[in-house]
Amino acid sequence: MSKNRFVLNLAWELKNLFRFPFPEVLLGLFTFMVFLPRLSVFAGTLILSDLSWQEITRQAAYVSAQRASFYSVSAYLPMAILGSIFATLAFAYEIENGLLKVHLSHPAGKRTIYLSKWLSCFLIIFTTLSCALLFFAFLYIPQNDLYLIVNFDLAPGILLLAALEAFFVVSVTVSFSIFSRKASVSLVGSFAALYIVQLLSGTSGMTFLPPTSFDLQARSMFSPHSISFPRFYAFPDFLIVPIASAVLTITSYIYFSKGLELA
Amino acid sequence: MARRGGRYLSLICVAKLTKRYGRIEALRGVSLTVEKGVTGLIGPNGAGKSTLIKVLLGLIKPTRGKTRVFGFDSRKQRSKIMERVGVLHEKPSLPSWVTARQYLEYVAQMKRLENVDGEVERVSEICGLVGYVDRKIGTFSAGMAQRLGLADALIGRPELVILDEPTANLDPLGRYDVLNRIRQLSEREGINFLISTHILSELERVCDNVVILNEGSVLTYGSFKELLAEDSVQRYIVKVEEPETFIQGLSKKTVSSAEVKGDSVIVGVIDEVQFMKEVNGMIRTGGITLTELKRSTVSLEDIFIEALRRKAA
Numbered sequence: 001m002s003k004n005r006f007v008l009n010l011a012w013e014l015k016n017l018f019r020f021p022f023p024e025v026l027l028g029l030f031t032f033m034v035f036l037p038r039l040s041v042f043a044g045t046l047i048l049s050d051l052s053w054q055e056i057t058r059q060a061a062y063v064s065a066q067r068a069s070f071y072s073v074s075a076y077l078p079m080a081i082l083g084s085i086f087a088t089l090a091f092a093y094e095i096e097n098g099l100l101k102v103h104l105s106h107p108a109g110k111r112t113i114y115l116s117k118w119l120s121c122f123l124i125i126f127t128t129l130s131c132a133l134l135f136f137a138f139l140y141i142p143q144n145d146l147y148l149i150v151n152f153d154l155a156p157g158i159l160l161l162a163a164l165e166a167f168f169v170v171s172v173t174v175s176f177s178i179f180s181r182k183a184s185v186s187l188v189g190s191f192a193a194l195y196i197v198q199l200l201s202g203t204s205g206m207t208f209l210p211p212t213s214f215d216l217q218a219r220s221m222f223s224p225h226s227i228s229f230p231r232f233y234a235f236p237d238f239l240i241v242p243i244a245s246a247v248l249t250i251t252s253y254i255y256f257s258k259g260l261e262l263a
Numbered sequence: 264m265a266r267r268g269g270r271y272l273s274l275i276c277v278a279k280l281t282k283r284y285g286r287i288e289a290l291r292g293v294s295l296t297v298e299k300g301v302t303g304l305i306g307p308n309g310a311g312k313s314t315l316i317k318v319l320l321g322l323i324k325p326t327r328g329k330t331r332v333f334g335f336d337s338r339k340q341r342s343k344i345m346e347r348v349g350v351l352h353e354k355p356s357l358p359s360w361v362t363a364r365q366y367l368e369y370v371a372q373m374k375r376l377e378n379v380d381g382e383v384e385r386v387s388e389i390c391g392l393v394g395y396v397d398r399k400i401g402t403f404s405a406g407m408a409q410r411l412g413l414a415d416a417l418i419g420r421p422e423l424v425i426l427d428e429p430t431a432n433l434d435p436l437g438r439y440d441v442l443n444r445i446r447q448l449s450e451r452e453g454i455n456f457l458i459s460t461h462i463l464s465e466l467e468r469v470c471d472n473v474v475i476l477n478e479g480s481v482l483t484y485g486s487f488k489e490l491l492a493e494d495s496v497q498r499y500i501v502k503v504e505e506p507e508t509f510i511q512g513l514s515k516k517t518v519s520s521a522e523v524k525g526d527s528v529i530v531g532v533i534d535e536v537q538f539m540k541e542v543n544g545m546i547r548t549g550g551i552t553l554t555e556l557k558r559s560t561v562s563l564e565d566i567f568i569e570a571l572r573r574k575a576a
Contacts, residue, residue: 008372019360098356101322102415105350106373109342261323263284 005108009116017086017120026128029078061154068137068158069218072165075132076211079169080194083125084187087173090117092186095178101262110257118249122170130162161218164242168210169194171245175252178260208240273298274423274455275319280328282314282479289314291479292328297457300471301449303487304459305567310476312459313353316427320350332423346374349416353427353459355408359401363392363411366400367418374419386414389444391437405432413441417448423455424448430465442469463563473563475570482570490566497535498559501528501542504552512545513538519572529559531569 094100103113137158176190201209207216217238275297282290290311304312317323319330321341330337332344358366364383371379387396390410395403403411409432416424429445430438446469448454460466466473467487474484483490503509506528510521513530517538520531532538545551 005373005375008369012369016358016360098352098354099358101317101352102350102355102357102412104322104341105320105345105352106370107342107345107375108373259324262317263323 006112006116009108009112010119013090013116013120014123017089017124020085020089025082029075029082029128029132032078064137064154065157065218068133068154068161069215071133071136072161072214072218073211075129076165076169076198076214077195079125079129079165080173080191080198082128083121083169083173083194084191086121086124087170087177087190088183088186090121091174091177092180093183095181095260095262096183098262104262111253114253114256118170118174118253121174122166125169126162126166129166130159133158133162157218161214164217164245165210165214167245168241171248171252172197175248178252178256181260210241213241274333275457276331276334277315277319278329280315280318280330281326282311282318282323283326289479290318290325293476293479293481294328295474295481295484297474298472298486299455301445301456301458301469302472302474303466303470303563304457304474304476305461305463305466305563306476306482307461309478310461311479312461312476313427314479315476316350316425316457316459319425320344320348347422349418349421349424351409351412351416351424351426351429353431355412355415357400357408357411357415359399362397362399363387363403363414364396366411367396367414370415370418376419382418386417389417389448390414391440406434406437409433410437410441417454420452420454423457425457425459427459428461429458430460430462438465445469463567467563470563473566475567477571482573483566487563497532498565499530499532499538500555500557500559501530501553502526502555503528504554505550509545509551512550513541517541520568527555531565 091100094103100113104110134155137154172194173186173190176193177186180186180189197209198211200206201212207213220238273296275295277293277295280290280293281288293311293315304315306312314323318325319332319337321337321344324338333347335343337344361369367383367386368379371382376382383396384393387393390413392407392410392414395407400408400411409429413426413429416426426445430441433441442465445456445458449456449469456469458466458469470487472484472486473490475482501509506523509528510523513521514537517532517534518530519533520529522529530538542553542556546553
């Protein structure tokens with residue numbers, strides 16, 4: 001029985017992107033984040049014997065949420081590097097050396113090809129980021145007794161945070177890659193764009209930009225008084241990044257399917 | 264476009280096609296139809312052959328005009344066209360990190376073929392890839408990569424195979440082999456081919472129809488036999504000891520062209536009777552010493568040069 005072309009293309013794209021030593025890249029990223037400073041900020045001050053089990057769980061959730069929030073900011077630049085590499089490999093490199101022309105000469109629509117490429121980049125970034133955030137939120141707390149106390153109610157919120165960050169990184173890098181059409185420009189340019197956004201987000205009045213916005217979103221989502229599924233207190237600010245990401249994705253898709261010429 | 268019994272008679276129909284790259288006009292109001300069989304798309308480098316192919320495949324947007332393949336619009340119904348067309352691009356770029364088998368299997372699955380393994384074996388055999396299919400594409404020579412590109416184009420027995428410079432990178436034996444395969448596939452399996460090349464002598468062996476492009480315009484197109492019949496100029500190969508004196512002795516009304524090639528003079532003759540009289544006259548007066556005079560068969564190159572000459576006139 002013949003497979004769906006989109007699934008076939010997605011598998012092909014993932015295989016193409018994994019031609020590089022991806023486990024080593026992941027190991028490097030984890031090492032980078034493990035040795036980040038401020039690890040003990042959110043832990044180590046609790047005296048468990050004074051607390052009820054309910055309170056311990058609440059405190060554990062609070063620590064986990066704080067750590068997820070902290071690492072969503074710390075992971076931004078490593079994700080930007082990964083995003084730039086994968087978007088460049090999936091789009092600009094293939095446009096530049098003629099692989100995309102050969103790819104489009106098979107019976108698959110431009111939409112199928114764009115979506116499979118985009119989704120393969122997204123899946124890699126999202127999987128990496130969500131694994132890292134879940135790991136640091138729940139498992140890597142070696143300084144105190146809260147180690148391995150997992151509050152699963154936080155997991156959907158953390159996955160949503162990872163999805164939003166991956167969506168932003170992929171939409172910027174893919175757009176840059178398609179519009180630049182050159183691998184070298186795409187690689188340097190898309191990372192530079194994300195880096196500039198990070199610098200701007202550190203300035204006052206621009207906190208709606210990533211990665212500061214992810215930190216704020218995480219803090220509002222994981223309110224210490226509620227460990228249930230995210231509560232969007234800062235709703236208008238919360239929408240800015242996803243809307244910007246969606247606009248970039250739609251624009252790059254329209255250009256890819258209508259305007260891109262493969263000489 | 265002509266239809267009979269629900270089937271399109273013309274494979275490709277191009278109407279007033281213009282393509283500009285900035286100030287450069289790569290195609291200038293090209294109109295043509297491509298019928299079934301093997302069609303040669305010929306012209307010098309920069310004539311617009313590859314641009315025409317890319318427009319047909321919907322890879323680039325025409326500035327003006329329309330193109331249809333199997334009756335489908337190249338821009339709007341690209342996927343439907345690609346279901347029925349196989350393509351070999353000029354200097355094809357292939358994923359170097361997979362084996363030839365993995366790549367061909369992917370293409371076969373994209374074309375939704377039932378017997379993927381069987382089809383990979385079939386095209387590998389046709390293109391002389393047996394024994395190489397399990398090697399990484401990155402280790403292939405340029406010639407082997409070209410053969411793999413051809414195998415890619417032939418997978419799934421497409422109704423039309425578009426080949427852009429199919430014999431580039433191949434050695435003489437490889438060129439001969441590939442052209443023979445094309446002829447066989449056309450005759451035995453009814454596959455139609457559109458072959459773009461600037462090496463005219465190659466196409467003579469395989470083509471039924473010819474489209475001649477130059478500087479973005481169609482100089483002429485039609486069946487090869489018709490074009491041969493249309494060619495009013497006869498070619499003669501003349502070997503004389505005094506080629507310059509011989510050429511000077513010919514009148515412009517009698518010959519259209521005369522050029523020295525090696526130890527011979529190739530003469531395009533308009534009026535054969537008058538030409539013979541002039542040659543006889545030069546021999547009698549002792550102006551030339553003739554060692555050989557024979558009629559040459561008209562080649563595709565002759566048709567091409569004649570088409571260029573007519574356009575210039």
